[in-house]
Amino acid sequence: MTKPSRIAYQGEPGANSHIVAKEHYPDWETLPCASFEEVFAIVANGDAELAMIPIDNSIAGRVADIHHFLPTSGLHIIAEHFLRIQFSLLGVPGSSLETIRTVHSHVHALGQCRKIIKRHGLTPMISGDTAGAAREVADAGDPSQAAISPPLAAEIYGLDILAEDIEDEDHNTTRFVVLSREPVRAPAGNGPTVTSFIFNVRNLPAALYKALGGFATNGVNMTKLESYMVDGWFTATQFLAEVDGHPDDIPLARALEELAFFTTEVKILGVYPADPLRSLAP
Known part of the structure; x- marks a missing residue:
């Protein structure tokens, strides 16, 4: 089999x-x-x-x-x-919005549902993940505890849905x-593509400005740029970037070639199809 x-x-x-x-x-x-x-x-x-x-x-x-x-x-x-993302407020059978006092969830989920937490005066409690919070509440069997979790968790762990769609923003x-483990590159010329890569800039004045100049002059849209310290050194900076396009496209190929002149390392993490929802405004 x-x-x-x-x-x-x-x-x-x-x-x-x-x-x-x-x-x-x-x-x-x-x-x-x-x-x-x-x-x-x-x-x-x-x-x-x-x-x-x-x-x-x-x-x-x-x-x-x-x-x-x-x-x-x-x-x-x-x-x-x-x-x-759609979150629900879950409690054990018999609980209600009047009985709950604490709410358990992942720190990001708690941050995304601040309005209902404040409205009901609940004390937030951080859990490892949203579904784990639902399991913890189910195991405790305490009507004063609730969880912020996807509605599927109510079905899995036998909880009641006390409130639905409780996230602060509808976007x-x-x-x-x-x-x-293995790289699987999307083919060129087969629809919108995203390229993710990391690079280290040289420790020189205006190094980042110069490194990114090729993307502007070649009309390549950069959608993400995140910085990190390398091995704890304040003088060495690594960046994670994402751009629209495929490395085989002439504009991006030229931009990456120019990037190499001002960096100590460029490593492509992935070349993959853009999700259709990427292009939709909130």
Whole structure:
């Protein structure tokens, strides 16, 4: 019997990462992991073929841990997927908005649902992930505890939905990237493409300005630029960037060639199809 392909994610069953993995890889076995480090390690050692990882949220911004793990992971971005985030307030059977006093969830989810927390005077409690918070509330059996989780978690853990669509903004969307051990480049000329890469600038005045100049002069749209310290040194800076286009396209090829003159390293992390939702305004 053929062993099913596996896709790993951080969190417990019912988490948003689980939802988007099942949506785009319905025939694959999903593999929940306790931490992002575990997800990266499982794909790196071959226990799973792919990883589904959140990287940005339209309200909370970047998922900081991922931006630090990704450059040194040895993995490659092969796809991106956007998920409209919908959170519910969950409680044990018999609980209500009047009985709950504390609300449990991932720190990003708590930050995305501040209005309902403030409106009901709830005390936020940080959990490892949204679905894990639902399981903790179910295990506790305490009507004073609630969880902010995707509605699927209510079904999985036997909880009641006390309030639906509780996120502060209706444009709340998380961008996920799919990681693989092997690079799989999208073909050139086959629709909108995103190229992700890292680079280190030389420690010289205006080095970043000069490094990025080629993207402007060649008309390449840069959609992300994140900076990091390298090995704790304040004088060495690494950047994670994303641009529209394919490295085989002449404008981007020229921009990357110019970038190389002002950097000590350029490494492409992935060349992959742009999710159709990328082009839609909130």
